[in-house]
Amino acid sequence: MTDEITPELFEHLVDLAAFAFNPEEAEYLRRELNKQLKAIQQLEAVPLDGDIPLASHGVPYTKQSRPDLRSDTWQPCENPEEILEQAPQVEDGYIIVPDIPHTKLD
Amino acid sequence: MTIIDQSAYAIAKKVRSGELSAVEVLETALERIAAVDGRPGSLDGGSNPEDESKVHAFITLTKDRARKQAESVDARIKAGEDAGPLAGVPVTVKDIFCVRGTPSTAASRILANFTAPYTATPVSRLEGAGAVTLGKVNLDEFTYGSSTESSAFQPSTRNPWETNRVPGGSSGGSTASVAAGEAPLSLGTDTAGSIRQPAAFCGVVGLKPTYGRVSRYGLIAFGSSLDCPGPIARDVRDTALMLSVMAGADPHDSTAAAVPVPDYMASLEKGVKGLRIGLSPDYMQITFPDPETGEIERQTLPKEIREATLRAAEVLADQGAEIVEDIPMPNTVYGIPVYFVVSRVEAASNLHRFDGVKYGYRAASDYRDLREMYRVTRAEGFGLQPKLRILMGMYVSAAQYSEQYYARALRVRSLIRADFEAAFDPDGEYRVDALLTPTTPTTAFKLADIYGDSVLMQYADQLTVPANHAGIPGISIPGGIDADGLPIGVQLLAPDFKEETLFQIGHTFESATADDAWRKIKPQVLRED
Numbered sequence: 001m002t003d004e005i006t007p008e009l010f011e012h013l014v015d016l017a018a019f020a021f022n023p024e025e026a027e028y029l030r031r032e033l034n035k036q037l038k039a040i041q042q043l044e045a046v047p048l049d050g051d052i053p054l055a056s057h058g059v060p061y062t063k064q065s066r067p068d069l070r071s072d073t074w075q076p077c078e079n080p081e082e083i084l085e086q087a088p089q090v091e092d093g094y095i096i097v098p099d100i101p102h103t104k105l106d
Numbered sequence: 107m108t109i110i111d112q113s114a115y116a117i118a119k120k121v122r123s124g125e126l127s128a129v130e131v132l133e134t135a136l137e138r139i140a141a142v143d144g145r146p147g148s149l150d151g152g153s154n155p156e157d158e159s160k161v162h163a164f165i166t167l168t169k170d171r172a173r174k175q176a177e178s179v180d181a182r183i184k185a186g187e188d189a190g191p192l193a194g195v196p197v198t199v200k201d202i203f204c205v206r207g208t209p210s211t212a213a214s215r216i217l218a219n220f221t222a223p224y225t226a227t228p229v230s231r232l233e234g235a236g237a238v239t240l241g242k243v244n245l246d247e248f249t250y251g252s253s254t255e256s257s258a259f260q261p262s263t264r265n266p267w268e269t270n271r272v273p274g275g276s277s278g279g280s281t282a283s284v285a286a287g288e289a290p291l292s293l294g295t296d297t298a299g300s301i302r303q304p305a306a307f308c309g310v311v312g313l314k315p316t317y318g319r320v321s322r323y324g325l326i327a328f329g330s331s332l333d334c335p336g337p338i339a340r341d342v343r344d345t346a347l348m349l350s351v352m353a354g355a356d357p358h359d360s361t362a363a364a365v366p367v368p369d370y371m372a373s374l375e376k377g378v379k380g381l382r383i384g385l386s387p388d389y390m391q392i393t394f395p396d397p398e399t400g401e402i403e404r405q406t407l408p409k410e411i412r413e414a415t416l417r418a419a420e421v422l423a424d425q426g427a428e429i430v431e432d433i434p435m436p437n438t439v440y441g442i443p444v445y446f447v448v449s450r451v452e453a454a455s456n457l458h459r460f461d462g463v464k465y466g467y468r469a470a471s472d473y474r475d476l477r478e479m480y481r482v483t484r485a486e487g488f489g490l491q492p493k494l495r496i497l498m499g500m501y502v503s504a505a506q507y508s509e510q511y512y513a514r515a516l517r518v519r520s521l522i523r524a525d526f527e528a529a530f531d532p533d534g535e536y537r538v539d540a541l542l543t544p545t546t547p548t549t550a551f552k553l554a555d556i557y558g559d560s561v562l563m564q565y566a567d568q569l570t571v572p573a574n575h576a577g578i579p580g581i582s583i584p585g586g587i588d589a590d591g592l593p594i595g596v597q598l599l600a601p602d603f604k605e606e607t608l609f610q611i612g613h614t615f616e617s618a619t620a621d622d623a624w625r626k627i628k629p630q631v632l633r634e635d
Contacts, residue, residue, distance in 0.1 A: 005501065013497050017454075018461075018477070020485040021493075029494055032560045036498060038400045039561055040511060042443045046518050054516035057331040057361075058523055058577020059317045059602050065363040067355050082223040086465035097463055101475040 121194030128176035128194030147259030163283035190236030201242035213257035216487030226324020243279030254278030266629035274304030281308035299570025302582035306545035306595020317577035318363035321356035373606035379426035384538035447515035454499025545595030
């Protein structure tokens with residue numbers, strides 16, 4: 001049986017996910033992905049008519065159980081410096097990143 | 107009995123009455139940790155022979171913070187104030203929750219240097235009730251596993267019952283710390299069984315509450331439609347006590363349900379007379395892909411696990427419950443395939459935020475540009491299991507495949523929910539108050555036996571994951587010991603927000619089996635011979 005996720009498709013996914021792998025890791029991950037897909041393909045046998053809804057979560061939220069929306073009011077953050085301290089690179093209160101790649105539009 | 111081996115309920119009572127001080131209790135916890143835990147998990151920690159007989163529950167022990175909390179509890183009691191229902195009770199916290207001012211790592215290199223600037227709601231509620239947080243305990247990286255072995259912080263946790271076995275996962279540090287008597291309570295999370303499966307493996311009680319019963323604020327997200335913070339304890343009463351403190355609406359989490367929190371402690375002594383408890387043949391077998399061929403196989407559960415569940419049913423029948431057999435739960439078998447899709451999509455979405463910009467790890471090298479920085483940071487920062495989940499999540503939700511995979515999985519998720527609705531329907535054919543099932547298809551497996559096989563590892567959650575899809579509450583309680591001397595868990599499942607029914611049945615079972623010989627057996631690390 002051919003693998004659903006081919007080496008080419010795998011490379012495409014890796015690019016989208018912003019990863020990089022050595023050949024050994026890539027082989028392990030691609031093998032596991034294809035094994036998992038075999039398990040997932042069991043679902044193809046489940047008869048589904050059009051009335052079955054998509055479940056985005058299990059427990060229904062009713063009028064009673066859904067919390068009221070919060071009022072849209074501004075609240076100051078009590079410790080912004082503690083949050084900024086976590087950033088790898090900060091200057092004058094700004095988070096610094098390397099150059100952002102630009103693409104010239106023709 | 108050593109102080110730290112007593113229940114949270116007993117400890118809090120004694121601390122509140124002044125019979126014990128919170129500092130004394132803390133000292134016994136720290137002594138136990140020093141005796142059994144060994145070195146904490148650390149990045150690139152490797153392993154050495156002396157690790158093999160220790161538990162390694164912890165990543166970060168926050169002794170000074172704990173001592174301050176204990177002193178403050180004692181001061182409040184001295185001043186005649188109410189120090190709370192968990193006064194002086196030591197707790198451990200799965201390192202997937204933020205606790206302000208302490209490292210909050212998710213057991214991942216990508217968050218190894220992250221110090222949380224705020225505290226998760228369940229933790230602040232526990233501390234507000236007088237609990238003393240000992241520190242952060244180990245887990246599978248980002249909770250992605252069923253054995254705790256995938257942690258970037260090694261050595262990973264070992265099972266206190268037999269230290270060459272896994273504690274289960276992903277809340278393995280939590281359940282091991284409770285089983286080894288390092289703390290009577292631990293805070294875990296359950297997305298597919300990550301509280302109940304390790305609770306079964308470690309011989310403790312673990313509750314996955316109803317989705318939305320406990321706030322997820324401050325929990326580092328994995329599967330946002332499945333994640334449930336929940337209590338781990340050594341008995342049902344302590345589990346109920348801990349949930350009482352944590353449950354309820356939270357302005358910081360719009361999915362925390364505005365459903366009133368009942369008096370869980372009052373449910374404990376109600377007994378089971380008149381309750382209908384269901385057994386389902388669909389929970390007495392497992393299906394899993396053959397490691398060699400990939401073909402789906404169907405097998406009945408090991409005899410000892412089946413028998414432990416049936417014995418629990420007999421005990422409950424003797425106590426007055428009506429046992430209803432042959433409840434059909436035909437979609438149980440699809441729990442793992444659906445989970446492979448739904449949880450991966452949610453994981454991929456949640457893990458895109460880790461990019462080396464705002465917090466956490468940033469790779470140290472010269473980058474041409476931002477994109478390359480993302481790539482190197484994520485390649486170095488994430489372990490293989492998170493990467494695998496992200497790749498799968500991106501694939502099955504991609505525009506051209508999402509109807510085939512994601513939409514189909516979400517429809518089958520509705521069918522899984524419908525099985526439970528039919529079983530619990532008060533006007534339906536079965537009308538059960540709860541289902542009784544085994545928690546896991548096996549008892550604790552050996553370290554390295556399954557790790558690396560992501561499919562077989564996921565099937566360890568086969569009997570627990572349906573409750574996550576459906577959102578209903580489930581509890582695992584110890585139900586016996588197998589021939590290898592390892593704990594067996596039995597699981598109870600109830601309708602939405604009916605945790606009290608689980609406590610009522612669980613406590614009745616515990617009381618009725620209190621004198622059983624298997625309950626006298628202690629974990630290996632606590633045996634004196």
